[in-house]
Amino acid sequence: MTYRFTARAVAAEFDPDSDVMQAGVAEDEDGEGFILLFMSNIGTPSPQNVSLGLDTHCLVTQDHGTAYGCVREVTLSGRLLTVSLDPNSLDDLGLEVAEIEAELDVPDEDVQQMREVLAEILAWGRQETRPQHVSL
Numbered sequence: 001m002t003y004r005f006t007a008r009a010v011a012a013e014f015d016p017d018s019d020v021m022q023a024g025v026a027e028d029e030d031g032e033g034f035i036l037l038f039m040s041n042i043g044t045p046s047p048q049n050v051s052l053g054l055d056t057h058c059l060v061t062q063d064h065g066t067a068y069g070c071v072r073e074v075t076l077s078g079r080l081l082t083v084s085l086d087p088n089s090l091d092d093l094g095l096e097v098a099e100i101e102a103e104l105d106v107p108d109e110d111v112q113q114m115r116e117v118l119a120e121i122l123a124w125g126r127q128e129t130r131p132q133h134v135s136l
Contacts, residue, residue, distance in 0.1 A: 002099040005034045007081070010110045012117035016042055023118040025081060025102050035062040036083065036100065038071070040124040056125035059085070065094035069129030071122060072098075076115055076136045079104040 007025035014021045019042050027033025037060040045055035056069035070089035075082045081102040090098060104111055115136045122131050 001097045002101055003034075003095070003097045004101045004103075006105050007102040008105050010104060010106045010114050012110075012114040014042070014117055014120070019043065021117055021121055021124075023114045023121060025104065025114070033062065035060075036102070037061075038118055038121045040121045042124075045125055056129035057121050059089075059093065061093045061095060063094045065092055067092040069126070071131045073131055073133040074118070074122060074136070075133070076111075076118070079111060 005027050007027060008029045009026040009031050010024070012023040020039060021042055022037060022039040024035060024037035026035045039058045039060065040056070041049065049055045054068055057071060058066060058068050059070055060066050067086075067089035070086045070093070071083060072086055073082075073084035081104060083100045085093070085095070085098040085100070087098045090096065119134065119136045122134050
C-alpha cells in the first residue's frame with residue numbers, strides 16, 4: 001500500500017550558521033497537511049551525535065514523528081517523489097505505510113533546489129544508515 005498526496009509546498013535550505021540542512025514537502029501551500037521533512041547536520045558528526053546514534057539523516061512528519069536513518073529508497077523522477085521507509089520506523093513517525101508518493105505541484109526551481117539539498121542530506125553520516133537507493 002502506498003500513501004499518495006500532492007505537495008503544494010517544497011522547501012530546501014542549507015544553513016551553515018545552524019549546522020543544519022533540510023528539505024521538505026508539504027501537502028498545503030501554507031506548510032500544513034501531510035509533511036515530510038528530511039534533515040541532517042553539516043560537516044563531520046560530533047562525538048555526541050555518534051554516541052547517541054544521531055549521526056545520520058532524520059525524517060520528521062506532520063505530527064512531529066521523528067526517526068533517524070529510516071529512508072531506504074528515494075527517487076525524484078520529474079515531479080514525482082517516491083520514498084520507501086524502514087517499516088520499523090513507522091510507529092516513531094506516526095505513519096501506517098512505508099511507501100509514500102508525492103506529486104510536486106511547485107515551480108521547477110523549487111524542485112531543483114530540493115533535489116540538490118536532499119541528495120546532500122541523504123549522503124550525510126554513517127554509511128550503513130544511508131538509503132540503499134537514491135535517484136534524484
